[in-house]
Amino acid sequence: MSREEKAKQTYTLLLEAAAEVVGRDGYAEASIAKITQLAGVAQGTFYNYFDSRQDILDKLLPYMGRGMLDHIAVSLPRDLVGPAREEARLEAFFAYLDQHPGFYRILYEAEVFAPKAHAEHFRVLVEGYRNALNRAVVRGEIEGFDADELETVIYMLLAARSYIAMRYARDENGHAGPVPGHVIKAYMKVLTKGLFA
Amino acid sequence: MSREEKAKQTYTLLLEAAAEVVGRDGYAEASIAKITQLAGVAQGTFYNYFDSRQDILDKLLPYMGRGMLDHIAVSLPRDLVGPAREEARLEAFFAYLDQHPGFYRILYEAEVFAPKAHAEHFRVLVEGYRNALNRAVVRGEIEGFDADELETVIYMLLAARSYIAMRYARDENGHAGPVPGHVIKAYMKVLTKGLFA
Amino acid sequence: MSREEKAKQTYTLLLEAAAEVVGRDGYAEASIAKITQLAGVAQGTFYNYFDSRQDILDKLLPYMGRGMLDHIAVSLPRDLVGPAREEARLEAFFAYLDQHPGFYRILYEAEVFAPKAHAEHFRVLVEGYRNALNRAVVRGEIEGFDADELETVIYMLLAARSYIAMRYARDENGHAGPVPGHVIKAYMKVLTKGLFA
Amino acid sequence: MSREEKAKQTYTLLLEAAAEVVGRDGYAEASIAKITQLAGVAQGTFYNYFDSRQDILDKLLPYMGRGMLDHIAVSLPRDLVGPAREEARLEAFFAYLDQHPGFYRILYEAEVFAPKAHAEHFRVLVEGYRNALNRAVVRGEIEGFDADELETVIYMLLAARSYIAMRYARDENGHAGPVPGHVIKAYMKVLTKGLFA
DNA sequence: GATGAATGAGTGTTCATTCAT
DNA sequence: GATGAATGAACACTCATTCAT
Structure with a gap:
């Protein structure tokens, strides 16, 4: 898998994780910690893909x-x-x-x-x-x-x-x-x- | 005003304050600090009237x-x-x-x-x-x-x-x-x- | 000691602690954690006395x-x-x-x-x-x-x-x-x- | 340009970029990201020329x-x-x-x-x-x-x-x-x- | 019953550094 | 040698709740 593909994959991974967390716990309870943990990446990685x-x-x-x-x-x-x-x-x-x-x-x-x-x-x-x-x-x-x-x-x-x-x-x-x-x-x-x- | 009436009044005061704050800022932004300040009572007083x-x-x-x-x-x-x-x-x-x-x-x-x-x-x-x-x-x-x-x-x-x-x-x-x-x-x-x- | 006196004391305590930390480690290394620990109060207490x-x-x-x-x-x-x-x-x-x-x-x-x-x-x-x-x-x-x-x-x-x-x-x-x-x-x-x- | 000359050039480029950033924003605000961006190289490249x-x-x-x-x-x-x-x-x-x-x-x-x-x-x-x-x-x-x-x-x-x-x-x-x-x-x-x- | 200072767990965000490609 | 995504420790700050006065 090329670097670009992997980046796209990580992006989607985070989005899917967020969808699952928000769907289950709601927006208010959707912390970066939960999302990144579910996506299996470090917290800092999140900010390589989203501004906030x-x-x-x-x-x-x-x-x-x-x-x-x-x-x-x-x-x-x-x-x-x-x-x-x-x-x-x-x-x-x-x-x-x-x-x-x-x-x-x-x-x-x-x-x-x-x-x-x-x-x-x-x-x-x-x-x-x-x-x-x-x-x-x-x-x-x-x-x-x-x-x-x-x-x-x-x-x-x-x-x-x-x-x-x-x-x-x-x-x-x-x-x-x-x-x-x-x-x-x-x-x-x-x-x-x-x-x- | 009897003790009971005054208590009832404070209770209503807090409820009205909460209504105003939530109506204006939403539930998520409705902090105890805002509500008690608008009601004109101390933060601790809140917990004499509501559990949480x-x-x-x-x-x-x-x-x-x-x-x-x-x-x-x-x-x-x-x-x-x-x-x-x-x-x-x-x-x-x-x-x-x-x-x-x-x-x-x-x-x-x-x-x-x-x-x-x-x-x-x-x-x-x-x-x-x-x-x-x-x-x-x-x-x-x-x-x-x-x-x-x-x-x-x-x-x-x-x-x-x-x-x-x-x-x-x-x-x-x-x-x-x-x-x-x-x-x-x-x-x-x-x-x-x-x-x- | 009255409440007011104690508050004044805590304020000074924090200021003295900050002075010691900044004097020793410099402004850049003066974290809230260090200051409050030296002052012997909780981190949250700091924000009762200073805005930031x-x-x-x-x-x-x-x-x-x-x-x-x-x-x-x-x-x-x-x-x-x-x-x-x-x-x-x-x-x-x-x-x-x-x-x-x-x-x-x-x-x-x-x-x-x-x-x-x-x-x-x-x-x-x-x-x-x-x-x-x-x-x-x-x-x-x-x-x-x-x-x-x-x-x-x-x-x-x-x-x-x-x-x-x-x-x-x-x-x-x-x-x-x-x-x-x-x-x-x-x-x-x-x-x-x-x-x- | 020889390999050595090019390396020397990158080194100077980084130093000049750092000078501009520090002069403008101060040491505290001079991040590796800013410096490398201004120099036009990747962040990782920085560590080929400087230890930290x-x-x-x-x-x-x-x-x-x-x-x-x-x-x-x-x-x-x-x-x-x-x-x-x-x-x-x-x-x-x-x-x-x-x-x-x-x-x-x-x-x-x-x-x-x-x-x-x-x-x-x-x-x-x-x-x-x-x-x-x-x-x-x-x-x-x-x-x-x-x-x-x-x-x-x-x-x-x-x-x-x-x-x-x-x-x-x-x-x-x-x-x-x-x-x-x-x-x-x-x-x-x-x-x-x-x-x- | 009223007060408000103290608490501390929890959060979003930054960034120097590493390392596989 | 160049890259840039991944890392995770660190930090400032918020706020519901408690409790001694």
């Missing part, structure tokens, strides 16, 4: 977030449209959560501990969703919402994801797990016919 | 949450029903937020820093909502959702509140402010007719 | 400098005038140095490690000297130097003190000691008749 | 000091004698300082950070001065000082140089500059007729 503790915390969500978006993009069948497409999107999100149990804390604590990264993550997320919904509008699946209103809807969808994950995708120990079917069903009912009949 | 720093953090959300629920209950016209009742609930929530700018941080950071209190707060919130929605079911305003599904809907409603507050109820400095009308409109459209036509 | 490491370093020279000036003032016979007064001043300085072996390092490293304190110390020193020389001018002991030139002379006198101390008042281990008589004699010869006959 | 950080710091003053002495020797007109020769020496020193703004810090911080080099530098300086003054004695320009006393005078002259440089040869930002004429005049008056008339 905050620096790696800021890079954590972009790193994981990219993975999540890729997963969802890949999981979504190309030809699926309408409400079914939205349902698939939600299930892909929960599937990713199931495979990456730490992602929930990394994502939702970021508002507090890595606000810039959190804001950027949301910007990207909202932008992607905006394009998806606009295509649905063009296809005639969505009617009667102007652009501003659609943005609010996007926040409602992201919000629902997050709270459903908080309530249903974790057992009493905070570990990840699958989401019951009736949850998805309720979500889809609201999106297709509203709450008030 | 975590103790007061755990009591903060119940204390504030009660205030919020009272505000909403009082604000809701008794005879309002149907979607209009839900709309009034949402606006009462934002009105409370506008008057208590620190509440957003206290509430949403609690998941990280006072998880027990956060869980209990949600239990109470969900319970209240469940009763409200069940009454709507009895009135025939909501149809086709079983009990489990209704719980999911409740989480979606709470989620929407929270994310809308995060996105629309704070200016770029994190200060509170009113929510634009089109946001409420979008929220109500989803609840009354869904997203997909 | 730099803070105590900045206070060291004023604290010691005051002692030195007092010593010289007290040592100088009131009625001594002319060159003999200057000779007595020099010897009083060396006597102080002999009793406070750490003072040399504290004073001369201050230019690097506590520049503000060093500048202020010199300001006070120069001011005092200016008054002394002006009185000698009035007495007719000094002639032919204008105010600007007198200031330069003061710097030459302070310089001589310092370099003589560096060369003659310390043994090979840096410990203090008395200054040989011929040194004083040479100093006085230059001041009374110059170098070039 | 202290090693290069110890070699800095001898390297610069030689330059200063050469400058003074070259500047001094051969046939100048008496007080005028001493005056020329002082002005040559300040001229060197003006051209090498970093030299002041390198020289005067050396007592703290490179004590061996500082002592050796003084030894050389004093030796040179001793020869100069002895020649003046032989020429009959100086009278009434024995050998020991002359050494003290030398220290007084070096001291005056240094303090005058500290006070008059630097602006408020620590940058170098010329010395006012009245300073030289006062210096010469003391040397030719003493302070006390």
Whole structure:
């Protein structure tokens, strides 16, 4: 392995270690000592790759977030449209959560501990969703919402994801797990016919 | 003032000070030194009223949450029903937020820093909502959702509140402010007719 | 001992400890750990009395400098005038140095490690000297130097003190000691008749 | 360029870089990282030329000091004698300082950070001065000082140089500059007729 | 019950030095 | 000989908690 490759590897090693520590203990408890010990390098090595503790915390969500978006993009069948497409999107999100149990804390604590990264993550997320919904509008699946209103809807969808994950995708120990079917069903009912009949 | 009254007063003083500090600086930055200084008592005094720093953090959300629920209950016209009742609930929530700018941080950071209190707060919130929605079911305003599904809907409603507050109820400095009308409109459209036509 | 007295005592204890450590090891090697250990208090206690490491370093020279000036003032016979007064001043300085072996390092490293304190110390020193020389001018002991030139002379006198101390008042281990008589004699010869006959 | 020449060049490159860094930031802030970066070599390369950080710091003053002495020797007109020769020496020193703004810090911080080099530098300086003054004695320009006393005078002259440089040869930002004429005049008056008339 | 000085474990960060490539 | 990543000891500083007054 060349020097450059090894450096890249150490960088990733540290990032993965940080992801595990933050996912397990939260940002507040993620000390450099824990991260470097888990990565199997000396504390000083950390500072060859990151400027500060905050620096790696800021890079954590972009790193994981990219993975999540890729997963969802890949999981979504190309030809699926309408409400079914939205349902698939939600299930892909929960599937990713199931495979990456730490992602929930990394994502939702970021508002507090890595606000810039959190804001950027949301910007990207909202932008992607905006394009998806606009295509649905063009296809005639969505009617009667102007652009501003659609943005609010996007926040409602992201919000629902997050709270459903908080309530249903974790057992009493905070570990990840699958989401019951009736949850998805309720979500889809609201999106297709509203709450008030 | 009797000894007991004075003690009660100091207790409340500390709680209010903690609320202000946490609302302004967040849980992580809320040191005993800051809280006691704002309350105008010595650091040692703190430990006559609370077991530990975590103790007061755990009591903060119940204390504030009660205030919020009272505000909403009082604000809701008794005879309002149907979607209009839900709309009034949402606006009462934002009105409370506008008057208590620190509440957003206290509430949403609690998941990280006072998880027990956060869980209990949600239990109470969900319970209240469940009763409200069940009454709507009895009135025939909501149809086709079983009990489990209704719980999911409740989480979606709470989620929407929270994310809308995060996105629309704070200016770029994190200060509170009113929510634009089109946001409420979008929220109500989803609840009354869904997203997909 | 009252609380206040004890606090004052701890403050002085820390200052004395710092003086000893800096005098022995220099500013650069004066760690909080060394200072607090010598003072017999916990590391955290230090920060109840000083804002930072730099803070105590900045206070060291004023604290010691005051002692030195007092010593010289007290040592100088009131009625001594002319060159003999200057000779007595020099010897009083060396006597102080002999009793406070750490003072040399504290004073001369201050230019690097506590520049503000060093500048202020010199300001006070120069001011005092200016008054002394002006009185000698009035007495007719000094002639032919204008105010600007007198200031330069003061710097030459302070310089001589310092370099003589560096060369003659310390043994090979840096410990203090008395200054040989011929040194004083040479100093006085230059001041009374110059170098070039 | 031969291997040996290239090695010599790298050695000098490092020394010059160290001189610039120490002159600008002081010994305490002169890290290997800064020095090697300025020299344009890797950190590891440093240790092919110097044993340690202290090693290069110890070699800095001898390297610069030689330059200063050469400058003074070259500047001094051969046939100048008496007080005028001493005056020329002082002005040559300040001229060197003006051209090498970093030299002041390198020289005067050396007592703290490179004590061996500082002592050796003084030894050389004093030796040179001793020869100069002895020649003046032989020429009959100086009278009434024995050998020991002359050494003290030398220290007084070096001291005056240094303090005058500290006070008059630097602006408020620590940058170098010329010395006012009245300073030289006062210096010469003391040397030719003493302070006390 | 109120006080506030004392405590000490814990943290992020720096940097001279080493050594495999 | 040149490289630069890895090392780990050292340091200043914070803060929840205790306890004698």
